């Protein structure tokens with residue numbers, strides 16, 4: 001289950017944000033953008049988050065996962081295409097000089113926090 005290692009990296013980033021903002025009491029909601037190529041199982045990710053966040057300011061926060069579809073870009077002709085053509089050569093010119101521009105994301109998009117007087 002690779003979700004646990006992703007959650008550990010996520011927790012590290014979130015707790016670091018809490019350290020920088022001493023007036024933050026706890027998180028209410030975290031929105032996470034996850035690329036399709038990460039092949040994350042949302043239920044597993046949320047389960048791992050619930051376990052890993054126990055005893056931290058993130059305990060009880062709602063984890064919203066937003067799946068980012070795959071998008072590829074052709075270096076040769078500039079063509080871009082999306083998840084419906086999951087191929088690693090350019091459907092327009094046939095070049096294999098192709099870059100994945102979306103789909104590997106694992107970004108904290110936003111976080112709602114409860115603030116204290118701090």
Ligand SMILES: [Zn+2]
Pocket residue numbers: 074075076077078079090091092093094095
């Ligand atoms: Zn092309």
